[in-house]
Amino acid sequence: MQPAVTTTPIIRTPNGLMHALICFKIAPDLDRWSVDDHMDIRFVPKVLNPADEAALALGVRLSTAMADAEATPLNLSALTVGDRSADQTLKTLLALRFDRAIRLSRAADLSFHPSHVAAAIAGFVIADATCDLLLFGRQSGPDDSGTTPFLVAEALGWPCVTGVQGLAPVNGGCIAVQSRTDGGPLDQILHPPLVLVVGDVPGLALPVPTLVDRMQAAKRPITIIDAAEPPDGDNHDGRLVGPVARLNRLRAGVVIDENDIATAIGRLCDDHLLPRLVRR
Amino acid sequence: MTVRIVITACHGIPKDAIATLTGLMLRSGLAAADACAIVFYCRDADRPRLLAGLPVRSALLIKVDRYQPEQILTHLTRIDAATPCPLTLFADDLAGRELAVRLGYRLGGSSLTAARTLARHKDGWLATRLVYAGHGEASLVLDRPPFCLSVARDGPPSDCGQSEHTPVVLDHDATGNPLPPWIDSFSPGTAATPQGLGRCRLLVAVGRGAGSRQGVQDLAAVAAQLGAEFGVSKAVVMNGWAPFDRLIGISGAVPGADVCIVAGASGAPAFMMGLKNSGLIVAINNDRGAPLFRYADVGIVGDCHRVMTELARQLKPRLDQGAARTVEHHPLATGPGRNIPP
Numbered sequence: 001m002q003p004a005v006t007t008t009p010i011i012r013t014p015n016g017l018m019h020a021l022i023c024f025k026i027a028p029d030l031d032r033w034s035v036d037d038h039m040d041i042r043f044v045p046k047v048l049n050p051a052d053e054a055a056l057a058l059g060v061r062l063s064t065a066m067a068d069a070e071a072t073p074l075n076l077s078a079l080t081v082g083d084r085s086a087d088q089t090l091k092t093l094l095a096l097r098f099d100r101a102i103r104l105s106r107a108a109d110l111s112f113h114p115s116h117v118a119a120a121i122a123g124f125v126i127a128d129a130t131c132d133l134l135l136f137g138r139q140s141g142p143d144d145s146g147t148t149p150f151l152v153a154e155a156l157g158w159p160c161v162t163g164v165q166g167l168a169p170v171n172g173g174c175i176a177v178q179s180r181t182d183g184g185p186l187d188q189i190l191h192p193p194l195v196l197v198v199g200d201v202p203g204l205a206l207p208v209p210t211l212v213d214r215m216q217a218a219k220r221p222i223t224i225i226d227a228a229e230p231p232d233g234d235n236h237d238g239r240l241v242g243p244v245a246r247l248n249r250l251r252a253g254v255v256i257d258e259n260d261i262a263t264a265i266g267r268l269c270d271d272h273l274l275p276r277l278v279r280r
Numbered sequence: 281m282t283v284r285i286v287i288t289a290c291h292g293i294p295k296d297a298i299a300t301l302t303g304l305m306l307r308s309g310l311a312a313a314d315a316c317a318i319v320f321y322c323r324d325a326d327r328p329r330l331l332a333g334l335p336v337r338s339a340l341l342i343k344v345d346r347y348q349p350e351q352i353l354t355h356l357t358r359i360d361a362a363t364p365c366p367l368t369l370f371a372d373d374l375a376g377r378e379l380a381v382r383l384g385y386r387l388g389g390s391s392l393t394a395a396r397t398l399a400r401h402k403d404g405w406l407a408t409r410l411v412y413a414g415h416g417e418a419s420l421v422l423d424r425p426p427f428c429l430s431v432a433r434d435g436p437p438s439d440c441g442q443s444e445h446t447p448v449v450l451d452h453d454a455t456g457n458p459l460p461p462w463i464d465s466f467s468p469g470t471a472a473t474p475q476g477l478g479r480c481r482l483l484v485a486v487g488r489g490a491g492s493r494q495g496v497q498d499l500a501a502v503a504a505q506l507g508a509e510f511g512v513s514k515a516v517v518m519n520g521w522a523p524f525d526r527l528i529g530i531s532g533a534v535p536g537a538d539v540c541i542v543a544g545a546s547g548a549p550a551f552m553m554g555l556k557n558s559g560l561i562v563a564i565n566n567d568r569g570a571p572l573f574r575y576a577d578v579g580i581v582g583d584c585h586r587v588m589t590e591l592a593r594q595l596k597p598r599l600d601q602g603a604a605r606t607v608e609h610h611p612l613a614t615g616p617g618r619n620i621p622p
Contacts (some may be wrong), residue, residue, distance in 0.1 A: 017480060022347065033412075039415070040447050041412060093344070112418070124398070144411070145392070145393050146393060147391065150377075151381060153382065154382050161380075162436060180374075180469075181374060182291055182347070183291025184291070187466065187469040188464075188466040189460045198516070200514065202519070202524065209373060236385055236389065236390050237390065238390060238420030239421045240419070241419050241421050242419065243420075244412065244418050245416060247415045248418055249549075249552065250575060251575060251577045253563075253575075253576060255578075255579045261582050264580050265591050266579070266583075266594060268562065269591075269598065272560060273560075274560065276539050277482060277561055
């Protein structure tokens, strides 16, 4: 793995802190996409990926918990790979008292290249040499591959925990990790360094910064670094062939039109439900 | 050996995963004669049923203390070093996705999650997967062996019809290993998991249109009146209106219902994916333009609370009546007039 090329110097935080680096993606908001046969999402408005927002919010929550417990202070950094469309979010995160906001600059669309994204992140973590906890959202959309955290964990040789629901400080530099597995919930006390993949956590969202915090954050710079390319032989992705095909999952979609609900329900029961639910 | 399938049965027999893997193998022209399985399990009680339905020529059983991905990856890497296999398939659950990607990396090959189809290609394998929140399907060529894939749950499952006893070529007890140094301690947690929904006759699935926590509870009460299973969309869970174990969709349960009534949901693809195994889908939404109607067989435009209340009023007595008649005519019925509680 090649280290990232640093164009803006990173100020190393003194030792004695725990460092969390939280990775996020600015992704197309497909709820606002009017699907057509062209399947072109380049111009769909972009938002902070909700799964990554959960990871960022969990990091903020852990930082607060560590401060409240007077445990080892947590240094929070946010990182994204991409173009300047993420800068507004990075500024917001600085306003939320993140210590660093980092963008690994890549102009190219890396949607189908998780190995490239993983190489850039792992390259940064190796070069930076401060990270203890590396947090990700579970995936950038309902059908995205969700592979980047695993590739980063492998590139770094770090253990990985998926389905993370909660984090709490523990004495001795450990972290209490609540997670959800295929077989049920799991509580673990773990030693960093760790890759943590945050799962679906109900009600978890970033707080809104105050105007004062926003104004102060405006003066703080975003660290912009050229993203590392994956070394030769380190590409584990499939190669996209042809355009993305539109899927048609439509059914008959017959709407029962009646003047009143009771009559419509009567028809629904007689014509559709009872023949299937009651054995005659 | 052409293909290896990895089953993590540490939490019981994953019958759905086995059926899905079997379905992909059959559709891809992968023969059981060229396949072997590696099954990780924890409980001796599961052992007699671990190999049922597996479309393979032989199997390796490995007993572990619990599901721990790093330890399982170590086993898989060692096995592949001793007996290389060009293609390894996993289920597309949390474990399968992680193992597929990480094993692909460790073996220096390529990986893909949630593969729906798989076909031979001059450069390796051509696989498809859903993208863009389920609106589209991408085709990807995997050209760097070995290939490690997790198989999407939305493909048609199959029974391989394998009735013969699958020979076990290795039965290894890997329990009793010390914890990895990065784990200080572990214990079962208390959070809910989406495992309560499975095969059922009638399912009521509710979206954000329920309006509030109370609205969701009201609709759950209607579902209970009808003797239906009850599930919700991710938006409902994320609002804290229902517990996680009721979640339906690509990140929750994919129940199979004879009839599914969807109330107050917009029809987001990730949610509808969880209803793909439903027989009849009935849509209820007060917006006639909601995408939900296009994914349903039949629909009613109206307020979901009003429609569901009226539906319970009309349907429940007729279901009770039908159930009673079914019992009367059932050869095991002991007497006339015996009724089945809804």
